[in-house]
Amino acid sequence: MESKENVGAAVQIEGLVKRYRGRPAVDGLDLSVARGECFGLLGPNGAGKTTTLRLLLGLTQPSAGAIHVLGLPVPEQARFARRRIGVVPQADNLDPDFTVEENLEVYARYFGLRPAAIRDRIRSLLEFAELSERLRSPIRELSGGTKRRLTLVRALIQDPDLVILDEPTTGLDPHARQHLWNRLEELRAAGRTLILSTHYMEEAERLCDRVAIMDRGRIQAEDTPRALVDRFLPRHVLEIREPLKDRTLLDHERCQVEAVGALTLVYSSEREYLTSLVDRLGIARYLERPSNLEDCFLHLTGRGLRE
């Protein structure tokens, strides 16, 4: 149904720069997200994730570069782009002066929608969020997980093509997180484009078709979660949780060693080699496991603690 130029990328960013008092928060970012894709933006605090998302929405002016969202230039046409974008912010900003249901009605008006005209839609969104029993609850009585679910369906009020989620599960307990992940998987299955920023590698691995690791305002690497790990690290890792007395036993032809504080990580493509190391090193506190996105993240963004 869509015309040719609409079939293009959901998001296209070229040479994006955003400086605050001369200091770059985003420093020459190129990024492309296809329609229907779930894209994860990973990075340490201060990497520029939130700034990038704000730039996408036209909520802040870029210092340089070009942004197109759903085919529209941003910030020039941000107002029109936002008609088709749902936003789940990092911190909940539900309206405390209204009940659960009223929050959706009031938010619909900001999109020029009359609540009476979308009554059915509001009901089905509240069902989707499993909030049908809490229509008249004031916001302050909701738990953190419930608030997030309401924030998520609020972002869907105008049936957006693209949903942007800034750390959607930060601060949630495991149940609430699983619940939200299930909802996001349903959205993804329905073909909606999702862009999410997160600190949780597990979240990215589970939800995202493609992830980008961002650091110092730039994308350091991007690919599918598995391909990204494979590109930078061998498949297996021995995580040693005690000080190593004799490092000379490690054969650098067959493994790759990284230190994270008191932890030593030994990567290898040969699992048997790692198993044999346990005996030879005489270690008691260790874990042998497959390498994952978190290892890759730490590998790419440096081991030091960062403010």
Next chain:
Amino acid sequence: MNGLWRRLPSRGFSAVWMRNFLVWRKLWIPSLIANFGEPLLYLLAFGYGFGQFVKTMDHLPYLVFLATGIVCSSAMNAASFEALYSAYTRMEMQKTWEAILSAPLEPADVILGEVSWAATKGLINALAILIVGFVLRLWSGAMILWALPVIFLVGFAFGAMAMIMTVLARSYDFFVYYMILLLTPLLLVSGVFFPLSALPSPVVRVARLLPLTHAIELIRPLLTGRFPHDVFAHVAVLVVYGIAGYGIATAVAYRRLQR
């Protein structure tokens, strides 16, 4: 760099107004009593107490003279309070503006919605006093209806000026200065309690530049069955304050909200 046209408000501002109206509707009785109490106290204390000694002022019974002034000052206070404390709460504490701005609304819409709501609050409060005055037979006649759009305009002008403070403010403390150093002196020199002619002429010259003076010169005649002089000039001053206040507040809001 970015076209100024993008900073013109859209019709979407009415959704912001509506949001505030819906909240007010939930709590309108306590809200009205709170905002209504103070002007009524002034009216009783000064009007009846002071009025025993001063029978007439500017050819009007003192109670009438004072009440017409208080209609204006209550619109001023209610609109200012709404645009300062309430709007700041929505901007900083509740993050209501942040949520609105991720919808297809811009700071220009939010500021216009907030200022027009502040004007509405001013009108609601003034209306309550108008009704009391009507019941007390302080005024009567169809000319009162002309006062309503003027009161809204007064509220808009003060709401817009207060909004500049709000988008500049880093905390609520800021607003005390605005109320005490700006609005209170304004109240004293603009002809609410006594006519301007009682003031030294340099003060009068300053008072002539202030919006409340012009509000009173329009409202007092309208409520006492006379047609005001220089209608166009008085209205123009209020419109200029309203538009300038809105323009400055919006420009500052873009800098603050789109960092």
